Each structure stands twice: as structure tokens, then as C-alpha cells.
Amino acid sequence: MDPNVHLTSAQSPSTTDEFAQMRNVPYHTAMGSLMYASLGMRPDITYAVQTVLRFSTKPGIAHWDAVKRIFCYLKGMKELWLSYGGQQKELVGYTDADGNMAEDRHAISGEYIAATYASKEALWLCSLISQLFDTSLGSTTLFSDNQSAITLAKDHQYHARTKHIDIQFHFIRWIVKNGSIRLVYCPTNEMVADTLTKALPLPKVKHFATELGLISV
Numbered sequence: 001m002d003p004n005v006h007l008t009s010a011q012s013p014s015t016t017d018e019f020a021q022m023r024n025v026p027y028h029t030a031m032g033s034l035m036y037a038s039l040g041m042r043p044d045i046t047y048a049v050q051t052v053l054r055f056s057t058k059p060g061i062a063h064w065d066a067v068k069r070i071f072c073y074l075k076g077m078k079e080l081w082l083s084y085g086g087q088q089k090e091l092v093g094y095t096d097a098d099g100n101m102a103e104d105r106h107a108i109s110g111e112y113i114a115a116t117y118a119s120k121e122a123l124w125l126c127s128l129i130s131q132l133f134d135t136s137l138g139s140t141t142l143f144s145d146n147q148s149a150i151t152l153a154k155d156h157q158y159h160a161r162t163k164h165i166d167i168q169f170h171f172i173r174w175i176v177k178n179g180s181i182r183l184v185y186c187p188t189n190e191m192v193a194d195t196l197t198k199a200l201p202l203p204k205v206k207h208f209a210t211e212l213g214l215i216s217v
Contacts, residue, residue, distance in 0.1 A: 001048040001066070003199040011062040012055065027059045030067050037074065041082050044209040045070055046196050077206075080214040091129065092141045093122050094186065096193035111146035115153060116172040118142055119181045126180075139179050143186035150183045 013019045031053055038049045048070050055063040095118035097111050122140045130136060144150055153172045175181045194200060195208035 001051060001199040002069070003201065005066065005199070007051060007055065007063055007066055009055065009058070011060040012058040013060050018060065021061060022059060022064070025059070025064050027064060027067065028056060030071070031056055034067070034070060042074065042080075042214070043082070043212050044077075044080075044195055044205060044214060045074065047198060048073075051199075077209070079216045080209060081217045083213050083215050083217070090141070091122070091125060091137060092143065093118050094143045094191060094193040095119075096145065096191055096197045111144060111149035112152055112172075115142065115144055115149055115183065116170075119172050119175055122181060123175065139182045141182050141184055143184050143191070145186050145188045145191045147185055150185060153183050 013022055031049075034045065034049045035053070038046045048066070052059075052063055052066050052070070095111075095115045097114045119142060122142060126137045126140055153176050155173075172181070172183075176183060188194070192208050192211045195205055195212070200208070
């Protein structure tokens with residue numbers, strides 16, 4: 001999604017003519033198709049799909065134009081397929097907040113809380129892999145581009161900076177201390193999770209699509 005395009009509820013229909021323009025537009029059908037593609041085959045469109053989905057109850061022309069741009073992107077990148085297997089790699093993860101792109105300008109979760117959720121997912125995946133393949137995994141590397149969040153996860157003191165954070169999110173401190181998760185700094189330009197949390201220029205989207213496992217076949 002173009003980072004220069006800002007979609008808001010103010011772009012929803014407000015006049016009779018605007019409602020008439022959107023009457024026969026297959027917005028919900030398009031949403032269903034895009035969500036199916038996003039969940040099963042094309043994780044690179046996840047952020048864009050979630051953005052236009054917010055306006056599904058009252059979509060306007062600007063929202064429909066954004067939907068059509070997603071389809072144009074898919075058409076231009078139709079040679080990409082989600083691939084599995086290949087080179088053997090260790091289990092690693094990337095964590096990032098949602099980019100603070102919503103209308104209310106409030107991020108769904110901060111970097112520290114996002115890292116906690118990601119670490120829980122990592123532990124679950126480790127458990128699943130261990131049971132399926134009868135193997136034991138070591139410490140899982142979790143990349144974050146926020147050095148303050150990494151420092152906070154390794155800081156076992158409770159003070160003014162952390163009093164506003166619900167105690168449940170300090171779970172990450174315990175699993176970092178016992179070695180289950182290893183938090184490592186990752187420069188923003190290499191943060192693969194960015195493509196799932198914010199609008200990016202096309203070159204970056206293509207780069208991160210490859211990192212997500214999308215290849216030409």
C-alpha cells in the first residue's frame with residue numbers, strides 16, 4: 001500500500017450521489033477474495049487488506065480505489081508463490097508494532113507488548129515442532145528493531161517506566177532470563193515484520209516478500 005495514501009472514514013459516502021456510486025460495487029466480495037489470498041498464499045498484502053477491511057461497513061470511492069490497487073499489485077506480482085522447505089534454517093521470528101497508522105493514531109500494541117505476544121507464539125511453535133519431529137530446540141531468536149524494548153525485556157527492575165504496562169506482559173522477562181527466547185536487535189531496514197504492520201514503498205514490499213518465502217516459480 002502506498003504510504004502517501006491515507007484512508008479515513010471521512011471518505012465514506014455522505015451524499016445520495018456517493019451512495020449511488022457505491023451501490024453496485026462488489027466491495028465485500030473483493031474483501032473475501034483478498035482475505036483468502038492474504039491468509040493462504042500472499043502474506044505480503046496482509047497490511048493493505050486489513051486497512052481496507054476497516055471500511056467494509058461503509059466503503060467509499062477512495063477505499064474502493066485502494067482495493068483495486070491491491071488487485072493490480074497481485075496481477076503485477078502473480079509470478080510469486082509462497083514456498084516451503086528448501087534450505088534448512090533455525091526457527092527465528094520478527095516482531096514489530098502495528099505502525100500507528102490507524103485514524104486514532106494509537107498503536108494496537110507497543111513494541112514491548114508486541115515482543116511478548118511474539119515470544120508466546122515462538123514458544124508454541126517450539127513445542128509443536130518438538131512434538132511433531134521428536135526433537136529438542138534451543139533458544140529461539142526473536143528480532144526487534146526497538147532497542148528500548150529489548151533493554152526493558154532484560155531489565156528485571158520495576159520502576160516508573162514500566163508501571164503503566166500490565167504485569168502479564170512482563171512474561172517476556174522470565175523467558176528471556178531462562179534462555180527460551182533470545183531478543184536480538186534488527187535494523188529497521190531489515191525488519192521483515194514491517195510489511196505486515198505498515199505501508200511501505202514498493203521496493204521494500206518486494207524485498208520483504210522474498211524474505212517471507214515468496215519466490216518466482
